[in-house]
Amino acid sequence: MSSETADRILEAACELIAEDGIDEVRIARVAQRAGASTSLVHHYFSTREELLEQALVHSFEQAGDERFGAEVGSGGAVEILAAAIRDSLPYPGGQEREWVLWVELWLRAVREPDLRPVAARLYDRYRRWMADVIFVGVESGEFPAGTDVDRVANLGVALLDGTGIRALLDDPGMDVEAARALVAGVLAGELGIDPKRLLA
Amino acid sequence: MSSETADRILEAACELIAEDGIDEVRIARVAQRAGASTSLVHHYFSTREELLEQALVHSFEQAGDERFGAEVGSGGAVEILAAAIRDSLPYPGGQEREWVLWVELWLRAVREPDLRPVAARLYDRYRRWMADVIFVGVESGEFPAGTDVDRVANLGVALLDGTGIRALLDDPGMDVEAARALVAGVLAGELGIDPKRLLA
DNA sequence: TCGAAAGCTGAACCGCCGTTCAAACTACTG
DNA sequence: CAGTAGTTTGAACGGCGGTTCAGCTTTCGA
Numbered sequence: 001m002s003s004e005t006a007d008r009i010l011e012a013a014c015e016l017i018a019e020d021g022i023d024e025v026r027i028a029r030v031a032q033r034a035g036a037s038t039s040l041v042h043h044y045f046s047t048r049e050e051l052l053e054q055a056l057v058h059s060f061e062q063a064g065d066e067r068f069g070a071e072v073g074s075g076g077a078v079e080i081l082a083a084a085i086r087d088s089l090p091y092p093g094g095q096e097r098e099w100v101l102w103v104e105l106w107l108r109a110v111r112e113p114d115l116r117p118v119a120a121r122l123y124d125r126y127r128r129w130m131a132d133v134i135f136v137g138v139e140s141g142e143f144p145a146g147t148d149v150d151r152v153a154n155l156g157v158a159l160l161d162g163t164g165i166r167a168l169l170d171d172p173g174m175d176v177e178a179a180r181a182l183v184a185g186v187l188a189g190e191l192g193i194d195p196k197r198l199l200a
Numbered sequence: 201m202s203s204e205t206a207d208r209i210l211e212a213a214c215e216l217i218a219e220d221g222i223d224e225v226r227i228a229r230v231a232q233r234a235g236a237s238t239s240l241v242h243h244y245f246s247t248r249e250e251l252l253e254q255a256l257v258h259s260f261e262q263a264g265d266e267r268f269g270a271e272v273g274s275g276g277a278v279e280i281l282a283a284a285i286r287d288s289l290p291y292p293g294g295q296e297r298e299w300v301l302w303v304e305l306w307l308r309a310v311r312e313p314d315l316r317p318v319a320a321r322l323y324d325r326y327r328r329w330m331a332d333v334i335f336v337g338v339e340s341g342e343f344p345a346g347t348d349v350d351r352v353a354n355l356g357v358a359l360l361d362g363t364g365i366r367a368l369l370d371d372p373g374m375d376v377e378a379a380r381a382l383v384a385g386v387l388a389g390e391l392g393i394d395p396k397r398l399l400a
Numbered sequence: 401t402c403g404a405a406a407g408c409t410g411a412a413c414c415g416c417c418g419t420t421c422a423a424a425c426t427a428c429t430g
Numbered sequence: 431c432a433g434t435a436g437t438t439t440g441a442a443c444g445g446c447g448g449t450t451c452a453g454c455t456t457t458c459g460a
Contacts, residue, residue, distance in 0.1 A: 021307070228416095
């Protein structure tokens with residue numbers, strides 16, 4: 001089912017989706033980048049739609065593994081949370097590519113309910129990852145006992161998405177530093193710590 | 201420049217963008233819905249790209265006028281804010297169409313920097329509208345003096361976007377009611393009022 | 401060693417759709 | 431009425447690109 005070649009094709013499709021957007025992806029280009037012919041692409045993926053859907057899913061499973069698969073490392077929970085905020089925002093040269101794919105998935109999933117479980121699964125990992133970070137802080141006493149971990153995690157995810165999209169769009173009213181300050185400020189307030197400690 | 205017919209064509213294009221997504225919009229369909237021929241469409245809009253861009257902009261200027269153009273009405277600031285939260289979320293049968301267009305603009309603007317000012321302008325109106333609502337509350341003493349109005353307004357916008365997108369995607373971890381509760385809870389905390397008052 | 405199945409290719413097909421073009425119809429102006 | 435500018439149309443063009451097809455090469459088990 002999943003041969004070496006099929007993977008190469010899928011990988012090429014992922015790259016092109018990230019670069020040009022789903023609708024700009026042409027089978028000939030995918031084939032070219034994968035070092036194959038268009039016929040070969042059709043040999044593994046009977047239709048363009050099928051190829052693109054599998055590529056999207058594959059792309060996000062992989063991205064999710066990279067971002068949220070790692071164990072919450074050692075070190076203070078505050079530092080980990082600060083790093084999480086920084087690494088989640090679309091800093092130029094940083095997570096911009098992931099953000100573009102993220103928005104692509106949003107739109108696609110809005111139109112195509114089949115894709116919604118993929119998005120939901122990613123959000124679930126995202127939220128759980130952030131909840132883990134916060135939970136560690138509560139356990140270690142850095143954050144107040146009785147903190148509603150899930151609520152704060154959902155809050156963090158929502159804030160990162162809501163500010164990050166504006167930063168990604170170069171909104172002068174919300175650049176990436178302002179986004180970071182706002183997220184850090186609100187989360188620090190919820191967790192009873194000094195906001196500066198989340199901006200390290 | 202902007203004749204009766206051109207407006208009809210633009211209107212038809214807007215509808216189709218909302219229904220099927222920009223990339224699915226076909227000139228023949230636009231013409232059909234506008235009661236015109238494809239040639240006539242090209243008479244007013246020399247290229248497809250030009251038509252779609254103008255349609256998008258037109259669509260959002262209009263939507264912005266409807267949503268944020270009205271003066272902040274009379275009544276308590278708390279009630280106005282509660283209504284703002286409710287009306288901004290993608291309740292089924294409510295603002296869903298606007299949300300879809302919103303996401304469409306996000307993706308388009310990410311790919312096409314020319315569109316970013318359009319998005320920035322909309323965000324500006326959105327944020328200012330929310331700031332006005334909060335400002336009224338501060339003036340009337342319903343919210344604490346010294347409230348950082350712009351900060352809370354940005355927070356509100358980010359929370360609505362960040363939770364709303366998940367609700368729109370039918371994420372089981374964040375339905376529209378949970379989104380509303382989270383937004384209301386956080387804003388109530390920032391404004392020193394009872395969260396229940398924002399859920400009326 | 402033979403033959404079938406899988407991997408792979410180039411070339412051609414063909415439908416969709418943006419775009420163009422020449423011409424008709426209308427309306428207004430001198 | 432003549433002329434001109436603005437509308438509107440049907441029909442056709444042209445190419446991009448997904449898909450198909452017939453056949454070549456490689457692999458591998460009997």
